[in-house]
Amino acid sequence: MNRNSVIAAALSLTWSALAQGGPTPPAASAAPAPSLGEIVAAAPAGEWRAIPAGDLLVMDLAPDAKGKARRVVIQLIPAPFSQGWVANIRRLAAAHWWDGTSINRVQDNYVVQWGDANGEDKARAKALPPGLATVPQSAYDTRLPADLKNRWENNAMSNLRRAMATDQTSQTAVSAVPRDAYAIWTSLSAGWPVASDLRGAMWPVHCYGMVGVGRNLSPDTGSGAELYTVIGTPPRHLDRNIALVGRVIEGIDLLSSLPRGTGALGFYETTGERVPIVSVRLGNEVTGLPAYQYLSTESETFARYADARANRRDPFFIHPAGGADVCNIPVPVRRVPPAG
Amino acid sequence: MNRNSVIAAALSLTWSALAQGGPTPPAASAAPAPSLGEIVAAAPAGEWRAIPAGDLLVMDLAPDAKGKARRVVIQLIPAPFSQGWVANIRRLAAAHWWDGTSINRVQDNYVVQWGDANGEDKARAKALPPGLATVPQSAYDTRLPADLKNRWENNAMSNLRRAMATDQTSQTAVSAVPRDAYAIWTSLSAGWPVASDLRGAMWPVHCYGMVGVGRNLSPDTGSGAELYTVIGTPPRHLDRNIALVGRVIEGIDLLSSLPRGTGALGFYETTGERVPIVSVRLGNEVTGLPAYQYLSTESETFARYADARANRRDPFFIHPAGGADVCNIPVPVRRVPPAG
Numbered sequence: 001m002n003r004n005s006v007i008a009a010a011l012s013l014t015w016s017a018l019a020q021g022g023p024t025p026p027a028a029s030a031a032p033a034p035s036l037g038e039i040v041a042a043a044p045a046g047e048w049r050a051i052p053a054g055d056l057l058v059m060d061l062a063p064d065a066k067g068k069a070r071r072v073v074i075q076l077i078p079a080p081f082s083q084g085w086v087a088n089i090r091r092l093a094a095a096h097w098w099d100g101t102s103i104n105r106v107q108d109n110y111v112v113q114w115g116d117a118n119g120e121d122k123a124r125a126k127a128l129p130p131g132l133a134t135v136p137q138s139a140y141d142t143r144l145p146a147d148l149k150n151r152w153e154n155n156a157m158s159n160l161r162r163a164m165a166t167d168q169t170s171q172t173a174v175s176a177v178p179r180d181a182y183a184i185w186t187s188l189s190a191g192w193p194v195a196s197d198l199r200g201a202m203w204p205v206h207c208y209g210m211v212g213v214g215r216n217l218s219p220d221t222g223s224g225a226e227l228y229t230v231i232g233t234p235p236r237h238l239d240r241n242i243a244l245v246g247r248v249i250e251g252i253d254l255l256s257s258l259p260r261g262t263g264a265l266g267f268y269e270t271t272g273e274r275v276p277i278v279s280v281r282l283g284n285e286v287t288g289l290p291a292y293q294y295l296s297t298e299s300e301t302f303a304r305y306a307d308a309r310a311n312r313r314d315p316f317f318i319h320p321a322g323g324a325d326v327c328n329i330p331v332p333v334r335r336v337p338p339a340g
Numbered sequence: 341m342n343r344n345s346v347i348a349a350a351l352s353l354t355w356s357a358l359a360q361g362g363p364t365p366p367a368a369s370a371a372p373a374p375s376l377g378e379i380v381a382a383a384p385a386g387e388w389r390a391i392p393a394g395d396l397l398v399m400d401l402a403p404d405a406k407g408k409a410r411r412v413v414i415q416l417i418p419a420p421f422s423q424g425w426v427a428n429i430r431r432l433a434a435a436h437w438w439d440g441t442s443i444n445r446v447q448d449n450y451v452v453q454w455g456d457a458n459g460e461d462k463a464r465a466k467a468l469p470p471g472l473a474t475v476p477q478s479a480y481d482t483r484l485p486a487d488l489k490n491r492w493e494n495n496a497m498s499n500l501r502r503a504m505a506t507d508q509t510s511q512t513a514v515s516a517v518p519r520d521a522y523a524i525w526t527s528l529s530a531g532w533p534v535a536s537d538l539r540g541a542m543w544p545v546h547c548y549g550m551v552g553v554g555r556n557l558s559p560d561t562g563s564g565a566e567l568y569t570v571i572g573t574p575p576r577h578l579d580r581n582i583a584l585v586g587r588v589i590e591g592i593d594l595l596s597s598l599p600r601g602t603g604a605l606g607f608y609e610t611t612g613e614r615v616p617i618v619s620v621r622l623g624n625e626v627t628g629l630p631a632y633q634y635l636s637t638e639s640e641t642f643a644r645y646a647d648a649r650a651n652r653r654d655p656f657f658i659h660p661a662g663g664a665d666v667c668n669i670p671v672p673v674r675r676v677p678p679a680g
Contacts, residue, residue, distance in 0.1 A: 108593040109548050137658060179519040181650075181663040208449050208573045218658050232596075233548045233667055234573060237652050240659040253448040253600040256572075260593040310521075312577050318477060318558050319580040323521040325665075327573055 033313035039305050040295060040332045047299035048334070049191065051075055051292040056283030057093060057246065059114075061103070061254065062276040072251035073283075073292070074211055075333075077192065077244060080142040081204050084135030085213050085243045088224035090282060095129035097225065098280035103258065107266025109232030112255040113214060115225050117274060132223050139221075140240045141203035144196050179323065182236040186326035188297040188306065192247075193326045195239060204244040206235050207327035209252045213243040231256040234327040249292060249333045291336040305332070373653035379645050380635060380672045387639035388674070389531065391415055391632040396623030397433060397586065399454075401443070401594065402616040412591035413623075414551055415632070415673075417532060417584060420482040421544050424475030425553050425583045428564035430622060435469035437565065438620035443598065447606025449572030452595040453554060455565050457614060472563050479561075480580045481543035484536050492525055492538060519663065522576040526666035528637040528646065532587075533666045535579060544584040546575050547667035549592045553583040571596040574667040589632060589673045631676040645672070 034042070055078065061070040076086050092098065098115070105113035118124040180186045183195035186205065193210075196202040206212070211229045215222030221243060229248050248255070263269040283289050295302050310324040374382070395418065401410040416426050432438065438455070445453035458464040520526045523535035526545065533550075536542040546552070551569045555562030561583060569588050588595070603609040623629050635642050650664040 106597075108596055140659070179521050181519050181665040181668075182661045217655050232572065234665075236665065236668065237649070237657075237661050239661065241652075241657050256448055257446075257597055257599055259597055309577070312581075315557050317577075317581050319480070321522045321577050321579065325521040325574075325576065328521075328576065 032315050033308070035314050036305060036308055039301065039308055043295055043299065043301035047296050047301050048293040048336075049296050050336075051249070051294060051333075053283035053286075053289060053291070056249075056286075056289070056292070057089065057280060058283055058286045058289065059098070059251075059280045060278045062278055070251070070254045072254055073249050073289075074246045075249045075292070075294075076246040077204060078190075081192070082139065082213075082243045082245050084133050084139050085222070085224045085245050088132045088135075089227075089245060091129055091131060092223075092225055093280050093282045093285075096279065096281075097126070097129055098277050101126070101277045102274035103255070103277065104261075104274055105228070105265060105267045106231075106255075106258045106260050108260045110230075110235060110266065111228040112231055112258060113226065113228035114275075114277060115214065115227060117271070119226060128223060128225060132225075134223075135221050135243070137219060137221055140243060141201040144198065144200050144202040148196075149198055149200075180326065182239060188302070188326065188329055188331060191294050191297050191331055193329075193331075195326070201240075203240050205326060206230055206238045206244065207247075207330070208232070208234060209248040209330075210244050211246040211248060212238065213245055215242060229255060234325075236327075249294075293334055293336055295332040297331060302331075305329075372655050373648070375654050376645060376648055379641065379648055383635055383639065383641035387636050387641050388633040388676075389636050390676075391589070391634060391673075393623035393626075393629060393631070396589075396626075396629070396632070397429065397620060398623055398626045398629065399438070399591075399620045400618045402618055410591070410594045412594055413589050413629075413632070414586045415589045415634075416586040417544060418530075421532070422479065422553075422583045422585050424473050424479050425562070425564045425585050428472045428475075429567075429585060431469055431471060432563075432565055433620050433622045433625075436619065436621075437466070437469055438617050441466070441617045442614035443595070443617065444601075444614055445568070445605060445607045446571075446595075446598045446600050448600045450570075450575065450606065451568040452571055452598060453566065453568035454617060455554065455567060457611070459566060468563060468565060472565075474563075475561050475583065477559060477561055480583060481541040484538065484540050484542040489536075489538055489540075520666065522579060528642070528666065528669055528671060531634050531637050531671055533669075533671075535666070541580075543580050545666060546570055546578050546584065547587075547670070548572070548574060549588040549670075550584050551586040551588060552578065553585055555582060569595060574665075576667075589634075633674055633676055635672040637671060642671075645669075 055076045057074040057076060059072040059074065061072070063069055076089065101114065101116050103112060103114040104117045105111070116126045118126065180195065183205075184198045185196040187194055193205045193207050194202055195205050204210070208230050211227055213222035213224050214226030214228055224243075224245065227245070229252065231252075258275060259273070260266055261268040261273065268274050295305070306324070306329050309329050311320040311322060313320060395416045397414040397416060399412040399414065401412070403409055416429065441454065441456050443452060443454040444457045445451070456466045458466065520535065523545075524538045525536040527534055533545045533547050534542055535545050544550070548570050551567055553562035553564050554566030554568055564583075564585065567585070569592065571592075598615060599613070600606055601608040601613065608614050635645070646664070646669050649669050651660040651662060653660060
C-alpha cells in the first residue's frame with residue numbers, strides 16, 4: 001500500500017469520529033466507559049508502528065538549575081511532507097551545527113524557538129554547512145490524492161443533501177459536514193495531523209508540539225537551521241505559510257515551562273537568559289536511545305480513541321461534544337515496553 | 341440595549357470574518373496591511389470598555405526564586421454566565437479563603453490548578469466559608485436569545501442553499517457555513533468567546549487562559565474554591581461539563597511557565613513543589629491596582645481585528661487562512677493608558 005493509499009484509507013476511519021455530528025449515545029452496558037488511556041493501553045502490539053531512530057532528532061540542553069539533564073526528542077515528518085527542509089535538518093545535525101547554539105525565544109501561548117542567536121547579524125552569524133537546499137514555497141503543501149478527494153466529495157455531498165432533504169434546519173445540515181475553521185478537510189492520517197482544501201493540496205497542521213522552520217519575509221522559506229515548536233493555542237494561521245518538519249515526542253514540558261522572554265515576540269533580551277544547546281544529533285548517532293512507536297492512525301484502536309475523544313463517555317462527562325478538533329486528538333506515542 | 345441584544349448584535353459583525361469562507365483578497369493599495377497590533381492600537385477610546393475593579397480577582401503568589409513578585413489578574417465572567425459560582429468566588433475572596441493555599445497541579449498542554457492541597461481529605465480540608473451555593477449542572481449553559489437563533493438560521497440556510505444551487509461541489513457548500521468541531525455556532529460576543537447548539541443553549545468556551553471550577557464526579561459542580569486555567573490546546577471537550585468563571589488578563593505566563601507536576605494528572609508530588617498563594621482579593625480591595633479595559637467585541641475595530649486574524653495580510657503571510665477558530669481571536673485587554 002503506497003503512502004497515498006494509506007492516507008485515503010485513514011479517511012473512512014476518522015470520518016465517523018470527526019464529521020458525523022451528534023454524540024454517540026453511551027452503551028447500554030452498566031460498566032463505565034474506558035478512559036482514553038485504557039483504550040490506548042489495550043491496543044494490540046501490531047497496531048503500533050516503529051519510529052526509525054534515523055527519523056529522530058535528539059536535542060540535549062544544558063542541565064537545569066538543579067543539575068538535571070534536559071533532553072528533547074523530535075520525530076521528523078516523513079514523505080510526502082517538507083522533505084527538502086528535512087534533508088537540510090539531517091545535514092545540519094550530521095555537521096553538529098546546533099552544538100553551542102541556544103534557545104532564544106519563548107513567547108507565551110505561541111512558540112519556543114532555537115538556533116543561532118546571532119543569525120540575523122551577517123557579521124556574526126555562524127556559517128551554515130555546505131549543500132543546504134533552498135526549498136520553494138510550493139513545498140509548504142503537497143498533492144492531494146485524487147481518490148481521497150473523490151471519496152470525500154461523495155460522502156460530504158450525500159450527507160449534506162440527505163440532511164437538507166429530511167430536516168429543513170441548518171442545525172442538521174451543518175452537523176453533516178466536518179467543521180474546521182481553517183480547512184475544508186482535516187484528518188489524522190499516516191500518523192500525522194493533516195488538512196486539505198480539496199482543490200488539490202494537502203498539508204500538515206500547527207498543533208501543540210509540532211516543529212516548524214523559522215524564516216524571514218517571503219519568498220524566503222528558511223533553511224531549517226532556525227526551528228520552533230508550538231506551546232499554546234494551535235496557530236493554524238501559520239499552516240501553508242511555514243514549513244512543518246516534525247513534532248516533539250518527548251520533553252515538550254522542558255520547553256513549554258521555560259521563562260517567557262521579555263523582548264519583542266518573546267525573544268530573550270540578554271545572553272544569560274538563553275538556554276544553551278549542548279548537542280543535536282540524529283537518533284541513530286545516539287547510544288542508548290529508547291525505541292519509540294506511534295499508534296497507527298489507521299488502526300481500529302485509533303478509531304476507538306478518536307471517537308472517544310470526540311464523545312467523552314467516562315463518568316466525569318455529562319455533555320459529550322460530538323466532535324473534536326484535529327489538534328485535540330494527539331497521536332499516542334510511547335517508548336517500546338520491555339519484552340516479556 | 342440589554343445583554344441579549346448585545347450578543348445578537350455581535351453576530352453580524354463576526355459572521356463575515358468567521359463564516360464566509362475564502363480569504364479576502366489583499367487591497368490594491370501599495371501600503372502593507374496593518375499588523376494586528378496596529379489595528380488594535382488605532383481603536384478610538386470609545387471602543388474600549390472598562391472592566392470594573394469589583395470584577396477582578398487578584399492572586400498574589402509567593403515571590404519567585406529571584407525574589408520577584410508574582411501577580412495574576414483574573415476577570416470574572418459577567419451575567420448571564422456562571423453567576424452562581426461567581427457569587428461563591430466573591431464570597432471566598434471576601435473571606436480571604438485562598439490565603440495560604442497553593443498551586444497544586446501543572447499538567448502540560450492542559451491546566452494549572454490551585455486551591456486547598458488537602459481538599460480531598462475530609463479530615464484535613466480547610467473549612468469553606470458559610471453561605472456558598474450548590475449550583476446545578478443546568479447552569480453550565482444559559483438560554484440562547486431567540487432573535488440570535490432566528491438570524492443565524494436564516495443566514496446559514498440561505499448561504500447554504502445559494503452555494504448548493506450555484507456550485508455543485510461540497511467545497512463551496514462547506515465554505516458557506518461556520519466551522520467549529522464542538523458547536524454549531526461560535527462567536528466573540530459581549531467580550532467573551534461563546535458557543536451555541538442553536539437548540540436553545542449558549543455557553544462560554546475553554547480557550548487559553550480561561551478560568552474554570554474544579555469539581556468531582558457528576559452531579560457535583562464544584563464550589564469555586566478549586567480553580568484552574570487553561571495553558572495549552574483549548575480543551576473544548578470540557579465546555580458545558582465544567583463551569584467557566586473568568587479569564588486571566590495579566591500574568592498567565594507566571595502560571596504557564598511553572599514546572600510541570602510529575603504525579604498523575606500533573607499534580608505536584610511534594611509540598612515543596614507547590615507554589616504558595618499569599619492572597620487572593622477582589623480588585624476593589626487592592627490599592628494601586630491599574631484600571632483595565634477590553635476592546636468591545638461589538639466595535640468596528642474588533643470586526644477589523646477578527647477579520648485580520650482570519651485573513652492575515654501582513655507581509656509575512658502568503659496563504660491567508662480564510663477563517664479563524666474562536667479561541668484564536670483573543671479579546672484585546674489593556675491597562676488604561678495615562679491621560680494626556
